[in-house]
Amino acid sequence: QSALTQPPSASGSPGQSVTISCTGTSSDVGGYNYVSWYQQHPGKAPKLLIYEVTKRPSGVPDRFSGSKSGNTASLTVSGLQAEDEADYYCNSYAGSNNLIFGGGTKLTVL
C-alpha cells in the first residue's frame, strides 16, 4: 500500500489560512470516513488534531478543520499563529486491516 500524498511544504503569514491536502485512492481516503490529521513539533510526539475526517478532539482549537472530497482530504488552519509551525501528517484506514500515513507537510509561518 502506497503512502498518501501530501505536499512537502506549505506556508502562510500570521492570521492567514492555509490548507494542506492529502490524496489517496478509492481504497483508502475515498472509501472510508476514517481520515485523521496530526501535528508534530520537532522532537515531540504527534498530536491528534482531527479524526473521522471532520471531528476535533476536545482541546483542539476550532482554527483547525478537516474536510474530504473524493479521494482527497484536507486540513485547513485558519488564523495562522507562530506556534502552528510544525509538521502535519494525515492517515487513513485503507481496508484489509491496514492503516497508512501521508508523507508529511512542513508548515512554515512566515
Next chain:
Amino acid sequence: EVRLVESGGGLGQPGGSLRLSCATSGFSFSIYSMNWVRQAPGKGLEWVSYITGSSSTIYYADSVKGRFTISRDNAKNSLYLQMNSLRAEDTALYYCARSVQFGFDIWGQGTMVTVSS
C-alpha cells in the same frame, strides 16, 4: 492524567530481537485498542501494529508481519512489541498510541530502536 511511557529500545543486532513495553496510566486500558507507530530518523510516520482491548483482534503492517508480535497485559496496563529478525530498516523511534476510530488520540514520547552491527 493520561500517560503512555515506552521503554525497551536500544541497539539491536541484525537478525536479533528486542522487546518494547508501553506502560499506561490515567484511563481504563482494557477497553481501548492500542497501536505501535514508528518514525525512522528524519522520516514520516508508519503504522506498525494494532490490538483490541481483549487481544481478540490483531493486525500488522506488511513490513513487519511474521517478525513482530504485539501483545498486552490488561492487569498491568501495559502494551508490548516483540521484535524478532531485526533489519536495518526497523531503525526508528517507536511510539505506542491509543486508538480512536482508526486514528490515534494519545501518544507516548517514544523509544528509539537502532539496528546495526
